[in-house]
Amino acid sequence: MKNPFAKLNRKTLLVSALAAAVALVAIGCQTTGNTATAAPGNGDKQLAKSAAQVWADNCARCHNLRSPAEYSDYQWEAASLHMRMRAGLTAQEHKAILGFLKSAN
């Protein structure tokens, strides 16, 4: 099979990557401080309701779901942050999943 990306050269990719990095950092700096301090609003309530679903949808994408009873609250804190980074969970999904695991272990 022919490489469908044969025409993309190194320079184009480097420039796009640099632009993407600048954009990410710029967006990042504007929204700094949201993570831990976000006040629970209506959106959170909606998410909390479906936390079990968020857990099932995201964790089962790569591996069998692990029972909430496998780890303690404090162990889930470390495991869930590990997975937020590894699996590309959004901050809200991470919060919902962690809340679910703690309420069910």
Added chain:
Amino acid sequence: MKRSKPETLNKTRLLTWSLMAAFAPAIANAAQRAPEPWHAPASAKRIANPIKASPDIIQSGRSLYGMACLPCHGDKGKGDGLASASLEVRPGDLSRSVMWQQNDGELFWKLSNGKSPMPAFKGTVSDEDLWKIIHFVRTFAPKPADGVIAQTVTTPEPKPAPPKAAETTAAGGEFVSRAEYEKLKSELNLIKAQIGGQAPLGLGGVKALTAEEWKAHTDEIESHMGEIRAARDLAEQNKPGNNQQLLAGYGFVRLSDAQGANSDFNAGFNPIFLWKRRDRLFFEGEFEAELEDGATEVGLEYAQISYVINDYLTIGGGKFLSPNNYFMEKLHPSWINKLPDKPLMFEGNDRLLASSQLGLQLRGAAPIGSGKINYALYGVNGPVIRTDLAAGAPPVGTLNFNNWPDNNNSKAIGGRLGIVPVPELEFGYGFETAQASSGAVGIPDVDVLSHTLDLNYIRDSARLGGTLDLKAQVAWTRIDNPGIAPLVFDNDRFGGYAQLAYRPTKAPWEIMRNCEMVGRYDWIDLPDGAPSNVDQRRVTLGLNYWVGPSAVVKAAYQFGDQKSPGTPSEDISAWLMEAAFGF
């Protein structure tokens, strides 16, 4: 090509069977516990459902059920949802008529308080929504006709039974009858006696506590207070600090019997250490102990410090699993990978993409509409191009990603964008661009450009009777041809895999629910002009038995061929077995 050493085969069979026999007790042990009897306290019976059932309420209960209960209890309430196979206790079957032996109040209490692994929904789901869920759950189980039904209180104050005619007063029931008056009077006396028993003063006509009784009560209270103090001390002593940590990882044992090679056992142990400080600082490290060439090699699979900048961005540095490589970053641990080996493109000297890299990365995820995207961008040491022609050296023109210290000043840049339009589906594009040096005098750095596409689809449904799991990834790596010996060929490399697995998680027997069938096709195409050029194609068929959500015994048969230009194709069939445990 037929096997030339039948005695080896027999021995291997023997080994295979003994390995399977060794795991039989584990398989027998896997049995999921049936739910234990679970009774709500008597007081729960008296809580009435304040919401009247109606088609609208049931519909609303259905969608709430879909969010809170469906992953475990399943779409028919049979306790066979996606998560059911992973839990140590099988979720309760809500479709049996014995459900009617409990009233709504008892169900409400159970939903509110939970019982591991069922979460306590009090606080996360409103009372009103819980009552709606109960109305919907009632539609799963047929209502028995024989009066087994527990009395369901539908209004907070049940109407008293109409008084018998003989006791009705002339005023038409507005006054109590003599019998009712006597009953109330005796109840009042009883209450007086109870109050009096607890108060040393006593009420008129009720006996006060004696000094001994009073002392017995205070002693009892004092002893309870002592227990509370001891429990509080214990909790205080064991209060976790700011560092939250977890020691996880996985281990495996493997048996392979490949055409043209000796059958071979192997084992591995990969401990993972995770530390989290408050909400933002995180460290993850994994060691990899491998048995290779007569020695135990301990490698650092990854060691990364990360800082959560905000909801959308995390910065990390160190040695990390290559973010452009979906399989290696997310799917390769042996308790996750559904086959005993990795696809061709990720293993050996011919690998097309790095497994782990040394550098810095930015990554994160953001919700978009009803879906989400995730992204990663990194700068790393990048690969080395191999040019050593010595016998036994890895093939010329392949990439060595273990580039430390960096052998040139050029850093590789790469990244991946993943799109999750619906929860069942994720697809992504990853790339990496680098200038690779061979370190040899007279050979210039060459441009290396990789692209990779990945796909991940999961479907769990009653119609399928279980869970379907599709994974695929392809990668192209183009290395420039500088035309200087030994790099005098067009160095285009291409490989990929597609894998489909099915697990009948809704089957009636547990032994079937724990089985999983897997099929995978993988291939690698190497450049025709390269000194070492072996194209390979394989089909692997596997059967797995899940002893627990992260413990599996796998058996697979692999067949295919490999071909170099100008030589006949060669059979590369193999038997593979593996037992893996993630912890």
